[in-house]
Amino acid sequence: MNSATAIKVCPLNFLRVWSGLATWGGTAACAFLAWQGIKFESPYSLIYLSTGVFLFPYLANMMFWGLPAYIPGAVLFEIIPGEDGFIKYKKNTIPIKDINEIDLARNILTLFNNIRITTTNGKTHYIKTYNVIGEITFVKNFDNYVFPYMNPLAKEVWNRKMENSQFLEDVRYVRKDHTS
Incomplete structure (x- = not known):
């Protein structure tokens, strides 16, 4: 792409x-x-x-x-959606189909949120967000552009997180229908 x-x-x-x-x-x-x-x-x-x-x-x-x-014009990461899509940050790329789990995790030393991505080969990637992207931005981007192309196990895990999120319920976030 x-x-x-x-x-x-x-x-x-x-x-x-x-x-x-x-x-x-x-x-x-x-x-x-x-x-x-x-x-x-x-x-x-x-x-x-x-x-x-x-x-x-x-x-x-x-x-x-x-x-x-x-840094003016800073891009934290890029999502290239599609069947052969990937997530690109710094000099690393993660194929979307290799993702097992995605989560927003807080670094205990800096108190900054990091996007934690675990892949099928067991490797864990951390994308630093420096607390300058909101949780809604994180959810919208991954739900709309990554979720449709993830493997079935990862989709099940993501769906469970979205259904059990009190925060998303509080802000009345409505997910798109990805069944088609």
């Missing part, structure tokens, strides 16, 4: 701003708290200092891990 039919998944600008405020703003706030704590001008100086010193490395780490999400 040609790349003209590729579905490019890009970061949502609203989530970029929100993520930037949280990481960059949190890092700046921790640096400010530590600076105010070092001055010892307030009875709360030890709290300021300990909070700033404790949280600064964590938030700075998140800020640097998330930098790729702020």
Whole structure:
């Protein structure tokens, strides 16, 4: 297939701003708290200092891990739908027919969501999302462009996840009919 039919998944600008405020703003706030704590001008100086010193490395780490999400024109991954379709991210490609399971999983160190894809050969791929694509965007893209071409076992697993998702029920997500 040609790349003209590729579905490019890009970061949502609203989530970029929100993520930037949280990481960059949190890092700046921790640096400010530590600076105010070092001055010892307030009875709360030890709290300021300990909070700033404790949280600064964590938030700075998140800020640097998330930098790729702020690159203008960034594409997190591409979906080439079809019988011979594949998912392309960075320099890797995953054939859609080889997918066993797809899930949105949180990285415990960075608290960023990753798309976890397990293939039929047992290999697990992680596509970093940097929390700049929404869960609805994730579900819509995989439900509409990947699901119709997955193997029957993977379709069964995906259907079970979609039926048991309280989040999708809360946002009243309606799936397309893929029986044809």
